[in-house]
Amino acid sequence: MFYDLNVPWSIKEPDLQRTLAFLSELGYGVVALTYTLSGKLPADLTSPIPTTLPFPTPSKLNVLRRCTLILSDPSQNHRISSLAATYDILAIRPTDERTLQQACQSLDCDIISLDLTQRLGYHFKFKMLSQAIERGVRFEICYAPGVTATDSGARRNLISNATQLIRATRGRGLVISSEAKKALGCRGPWDVVNLAAVWGLGQERGREAVSKEARSVVVTAQIKRTSFRGVVDVVYGGEKPDSTKKEARVKNGLGKRTADAISNGTDSAVEGSKPISKRQKKKLDHEAQMAAKKASTSESTNLLGTVPPREASTAG
Amino acid sequence: MVRLKNRYLLINILYPSDANPTNPATALPDVVQFRQPSSDALTAQLLTRMVREGVAELFGDYGAGMVAGSLVVKYLSPATSTAIIRVARAHYRLVWAALTCTTQLPRPVAQSCVVQVVRVSGTIRKAEEEAIRRARASVLRARRAAGGDGLGVEALLGGEGVGTGDGGEDKTMEGIESEDEEE
Structure with a gap:
């Protein structure tokens, strides 16, 4: 099962249905639609992506909802916990080194997604990135802007930053996704693995980046939202006990009274015959x-x- | 004398964008649309040129020089949009990356496309077998996609095609599809 955790979503997108069908055709099993938020957050944080999309999607494709929050001011309160509750995955896109540090150290997100087509004015440090990876946050490399770029500058920056990121994380905790605005920007999972291999990520690590690591993002994000303290989740709670019999009894006027009587009797009996301790x-x-x-x-x-x-x- | 080691890349050319958008009622199913036949203007020479230029763009003169000696298009079928490319084992990743970064076929065709490498193999025979298997699977899938609304897919795929459109066979093929590529 392959994952593509970044497919941009907007309200007026006639091409989205085609993109999803194409991703399914390429062999992806799980796709996350991304809504990007930037600047000051609106008062209403509910997700604009509908849970059931207005067009038919391939039956084998599992569609998730993701939010990418562009982080430019570290002092601003982003209400991350309330934002996280309305989406399946929460990603953060830091714009400079300070916000990246904040995202690595403290922010409770699932993915840190840097804009690798820009020239970053700083170097990645293993210490900083490993803090995030230890917390279970993954770093994302988006390949589509580099693959479809008409100017070589964006592609050059992407390759440079991706190799830097691979070096600094030592190949661990990376997720590769498309961020393709059109179906033309999507590539097959094995093509992506090869691209990453050319960039210096091992074949196995590359494969994990589109399958295992991405899956761990989805699963931890889900368990964070639905479970008790991120530890215990009720997968199947069993069926409810058959309540029809009981109701019938109550209607007859027997059920509850007898039960009461029994409980009273036993109670008193217990009290009466309660043995005294030594x-x-x-x-x-x-x-x-x-x-x-x-x-x-x-x-x-x-x-x-x-x-x-x-x-x-x-x-x- | 040490034998020359090659890799054979089996590629599919996919067409994700609709060339002539029609109204959705009469449009082809997506499966058929993506795997439509290539134009006849696409020849082996043209494909070789495309790959060579792609490698040169991505890896410069170094890459182009490394690849030039062994790069041959062994097989090209415009009807199924499938090709087999031979390249030296040491540098097959350069060619693969160049194919991945391709967004458009060269000039006389000039159609936007996505190239997917579906099999990397050490012998041409295995690549061939895989090509046949995939062509058959995609016909089955197309049939099933068209099954509900009964468009003129029968005519498009050449009337009575291969096998029957039962689900079992297709399912096993899907299973194999996700397996590792041969290193």
Whole structure:
């Protein structure tokens, strides 16, 4: 199963249906439609991509929804958690080194997608990138802008940056996707693997970048959203118990009352026959003993109190 | 004398963009559309030139020089848009990358296309067998795609074609399709 996690989406896109059909034809199994957000976030964060697309998609193709957030100001609050909840995958596109650092260290996203067709004014550092990879965030290389570029500048930058990225990440934690605006920009998965091999990523690593790593992005993103603390997910909760019988009983006026009676009876029975613990017994015994003692002593004092006058009287 | 080691790349030329957009009701199914036959103007010489120029553009004189000695188009079928290209084993990735970066066929045809390498093989025989297998599978798929609405696909594919359009055979083919390419 091959993954292409970046297919740009816009409202007026007559070519999208064709692009999806073509990707399916090339052998991809999972595709993510990308909606790009930049600058100040709107108040309404709901995804504009409909869950069911208005045209037929190939039956073998699984379509996900992804959001790419362009990060230009590190101090701005991006409401990432609420944004992440409305999409299947959240990607971040840092524009400079500071935002890249922020994205690597702290931001809770699934993919860091740099614009590799630009000339970046900084070098990638393994330390910074490995922080992100350890957290489970993947780096994305988009090949379509380089493949379809008419000017050689974009292609040159893409190759340069991609090799830099491969070097800095040591080939780990990379995802390769298309970002193809038209079907013409898409390439078959094995062609992409070969392209990455030419750029210095090993054949196996390249294959993982379009299959295993991309899958891990999808699965971790899903488990982050649906599961309990990202650890436990209910895959199949079992069927609900058959409630029809119970209802019938209640209608007869039998069910609940008998149940109540039984529960009351058992409750009282339990209370009545509750065995006393040893400690309790000891305590009770002790109390009884003390009480008896007290009573006897008071009696004796009484006796003593009453006796002396008598003694005195007898003595006197 | 050490024998020359070659690689045979089996390629498919796909046409993702609609050349003459018609209304959606009469349009061909996507499967047929993408795998339409190439124009007759596409010859082996033209394809060789395209590959050579592509390598030269992407890898410069070095790449072009390395590849030039062994690059031959062994087989080209415009009807199925399939070709087999021979290249020295040491440099087949250069040719493959150049094919990947191709977006348009050369001048007399000048049609936008996507080239997909579907098989890399050490002998031409295996490449041939794969080509036949794939052609058959794509006919089956096209039949099935057209099955519902019954367009004139029968005529397009030459009447009574290969095999019957049952699902089982096609499924096994799909399974093989995703296997590793021979190194």
